[in-house]
Amino acid sequence: MSMLKPSPTDRVLTFSEAIREAIAEEMRRDPTVFIMGEDVAEAGTVFKVLVGLVEEFGPQRVIDSPISEAGIAGLGVGAAITGMRPIIDIMFGDFITLTMDQMVNQAAKTHYMSGGKLKVPMVLRTTLGATRRSAAQHSQSLHAWFSHVPGLIVAIPSTPYDAKGLMKSAIRNDNPVAIFEDKMLYQLKGPVPEGEYLIPFGVADIKREGTDITLVATSSMVQVALEAATLLADLGISAEVVDPRTTTPLDKQTLIDSAKKTSRAIVIDEGYEQYGVTAEIASVIADGAFYYLDAPVKRMGAMNVPVPFSPVLEDVTVPMPQGVVDMAKMLCGKN
Amino acid sequence: MSMLKPSPTDRVLTFSEAIREAIAEEMRRDPTVFIMGEDVAEAGTVFKVLVGLVEEFGPQRVIDSPISEAGIAGLGVGAAITGMRPIIDIMFGDFITLTMDQMVNQAAKTHYMSGGKLKVPMVLRTTLGATRRSAAQHSQSLHAWFSHVPGLIVAIPSTPYDAKGLMKSAIRNDNPVAIFEDKMLYQLKGPVPEGEYLIPFGVADIKREGTDITLVATSSMVQVALEAATLLADLGISAEVVDPRTTTPLDKQTLIDSAKKTSRAIVIDEGYEQYGVTAEIASVIADGAFYYLDAPVKRMGAMNVPVPFSPVLEDVTVPMPQGVVDMAKMLCGKN
Amino acid sequence: MTQSTEFDYNAVDREQWLHMYEQMCKIRSFEENANELYFSRKMPGLTHLYIGEEAIAVGVCEALRREDYITSTHRGHGHCVAKGASLDRMFAELLGKEAGYCRGKGGSMHIADQDTGNLGANAIVGGSAGIATGAGMSIKMRGTDQVAICFFGDGALGQGLLYETMNMAQLWKLPVIYVCENNLYNEYTHNRETAAGSLKARAEAFGIHAEEVNGQDVRAVYATMLRLVERSRQGEGPAFLLCQTYRFLGHHVGDVNREYYRSKEEETLWKTERDPLKNLAAWMIEAGLAEATIFGQIEEDVQAEVAAAVEFALNAPFPNVSEVTENVYA
């Protein structure tokens, strides 16, 4: 059940609705699930993702917090250890900077340090992504940091279907899970089946099959890769788009197998390119598919600059379909 | 002058003495330099690295702070913007978790966000490294995080000579620089010339020349690589040991050139392997030396587990010379 | 709302009050135009308006010298104007233009102007507490008699950083003044839901001298700040000023339907009875310091200046794309 793909006949939801539905379903199913964060209740978050939840579940389970990111992450850890399943809402991914100690030194390590006795079943939901004209402190994609940390799980959905399934899995998981939602995806529509389903962690999804080149893409970069694949098809290049869906655990085998098949790969992610997610994935593929590759594995991350405010500058900092097309053409020797 | 290597006839200092000397020299040279942190004054830090400084420079310039890592990092940013050159001492690298907002959202971005008007000439010194039986919250090597962030410089010295030269460069640099010192290296001895010298950022150092395989290693892993190189020499394998010295900026060219020459590479770093420094460096080499490589670039980082306390467990979590030797033999087809 | 009453407002020059009025007027007009630029889709992104809170920025900055420092917030236009920035370059920044204070790289939430001592607006709530306190440390080390002002909202009291830095400011007697703009809300949540106990006591716990003032009365803010600034210049250490205020409009320009978190009546009350501009004008007229007509004249002049500034910004060129990689490192 869990591995099903959506069918084109499913009803259509936005990314945002899919997340809300996942949380609502889990809150109905399990009274220990609650959500806490800044302006999550009446306001339903600044992105309006949680609108309606406080009406259904009340302010005891949909809790407006002070502007205390470290504090609410910490409360999440304590509540999780003692029998609850908190979802901690961190408005902008840039603010995970304030939660690093609680997430990395506490949440991620408690199970191990206690020799397996204590568990921390908590979810931290936050956002990523630029191009909203929000400047350097509200536009970062910092998921590489959490991905680096053993003990944490990092999910990074790219479609409404994945968002719902990954969120439900996160809430049921007994470990701390961080979910990064791209702010630019919230209005994206896609099929989401009515029934219950989960998406397991560490299982990549092939979003489009192809034979000439593998485009590994995460979050909103999946849309960029799909657009690029369409453009490439016109040029006679068949691109396969693979979405890891979780960065930790990483489904290395699917990525490697795809690259073995196509013998070329580009990795696209919206985090800063240097020491980012693209580095891990590219090196995994370059190692695992070494004897099959016809060209070096290329990486496309966000430009290594703080995100500028001015639209003319901001827009060039993130990977765009045309850039992917150009890179793919080069790798495939078509110029 | 700045690129000189130490000569074997130089006087010998420990890593710790070299750092102290660098800071003392800069404090004598420039009255705007000061150092602040927990127990830095009379105690001279818990590692005793700064012993004697408060006697020479007084408590106005060697400042014991409250246990407020975020706060002192923040004060560092403010003091740096307004004409001082603070060195902020964060005892254990694990505690940079508490400084992430100030370092990443403030220090790293202020220059860019202000359109180049404001500068943040501050140094954050901290430590890394396991095997001190300090368990999961006092043993991490988290330099990959800062390396990911544009606007920050990350230095990671492996010898007394480099430690002094990099520290002096860091203090004179007009950007926020994070220096990670391996706790296990403090007693390491090595030649350090008497005169003044600086080590530029972004210039890798070939610690040992070789022809069959490149071992890229950072911090104390340089010692591990050098030991491995000695063992490999006995097996007829000539290993080149390359130390990037700064992870950001990274001297890609030297790494790639070495790999092109040897056609094989292993990257060794003490951070967690997943999404760590080894990923960036391996993918840079795999890309840049693609047409020259005879084997996949391999990575050896710390095991992807929170650092366990028990010595029998902790010791297997970090790369050791024998592990490097085994990997190198495999890559060179000698079994 | 104590001591300040001891201050004799008549000791202040009529011209100075008029100057404060003009400054408040500039801020208001700046914000109205920013709002308009948003609704006419000429401004990228969102912005947070300061309308209703003008007396704080102006009362505080009027007590400062050019070389004193301020750190500001996401709601920072008022502080920036009051500290002396020019409107044309501010608007240019809001529009992401090369002529902006940050060459378009910062935008509304990051305007910095070191020439007037503005170390920058900050989009991290409470995020500038370290910067302001560090500036205070630097002042003390360099031995000048500057002061550093840290502006922040009531919501910032949720951030641990503020407590860490207030402790150090008091320990080391740093010339920092923490100015809390309590407009009752953290975005869309009233602070009775987010702040326990007493806001002022949070500074007093560290031994910091703290006062509370009516943030809608520029006279009170100014008079109180004069004293606090003087204390700090004399080496008596930090202070905390709690200003009671209200933002007349939304949390940001897009926050138009606000009834789900605050009532129209509440808004109307503040707008009609506690408007800092109206109140200053009324007092000056009543005290015989000015005739009613002068305020209209000031408004007209200001509006002309603002209109010209908007015009300048709209016509200014965007930065060259190649600038994207400049200024990452100094």
Place this chain on the structure above:
Amino acid sequence: MTQSTEFDYNAVDREQWLHMYEQMCKIRSFEENANELYFSRKMPGLTHLYIGEEAIAVGVCEALRREDYITSTHRGHGHCVAKGASLDRMFAELLGKEAGYCRGKGGSMHIADQDTGNLGANAIVGGSAGIATGAGMSIKMRGTDQVAICFFGDGALGQGLLYETMNMAQLWKLPVIYVCENNLYNEYTHNRETAAGSLKARAEAFGIHAEEVNGQDVRAVYATMLRLVERSRQGEGPAFLLCQTYRFLGHHVGDVNREYYRSKEEETLWKTERDPLKNLAAWMIEAGLAEATIFGQIEEDVQAEVAAAVEFALNAPFPNVSEVTENVYA
């Protein structure tokens, strides 16, 4: 050091005082043996001894039930013993053995024992404030009448997290009691250099009920805690207890030469006049509750128990190396 005097110590059973004496004795003996294991190089790494502060852990935990929660610190053996852990598995943990509370993975700074409600020692100063407060939140949500105790040192008041969590505890009336063990030092720095103002006022600023107690007097700690715990169980919200105390030995076992940061006289004063064990015994003898000989007997019994526990730990096997990758994920 107020209200507690109203408590009639004679209302407490002689056996219960003796039990508290025994608990303090266990902690002291445990620590002396830990020190010895360090100096004889049988223990890996360092450890932070609780000697001198025993009355706090024992006075606090005596007022708790088994299912109440505590979070502890780097100086955590005392809390762990007082909450009911067994000494053999504690020593095994200190030696990194499989039989330890955390299978050797945590060590001294991370012992956790959920069977006795100990959510873990913590090597991040102040790091457990979130955990304890979150446990309080969970208690309230689950509707039990448990309480959660957050132990921390005076140094932890430097951490912003504590203020963030105290605010929420008071806002939501969570059953959390913050127990500050003020032993005057943050490692090697006296807290007059690190803490401005009043420690107690820092909790009071949030409206939290706060009390101060002589941490060397187990009777006072116990009596005060009984009241605070009862308040919290009744839904009256959090409390803060400031305990004045002193660590008799170094910051950690290796901190032997301490004269550069504190005087021998100061140490001697506390050791001779403010020893919590001696003081309890003296009072009981004076009050006619016990004969002098009984305390010697308790010590002997305890020492035998501790010796056996050490023996157990020394002989216990290390974990299998393959365990290194277990328990990363649940």
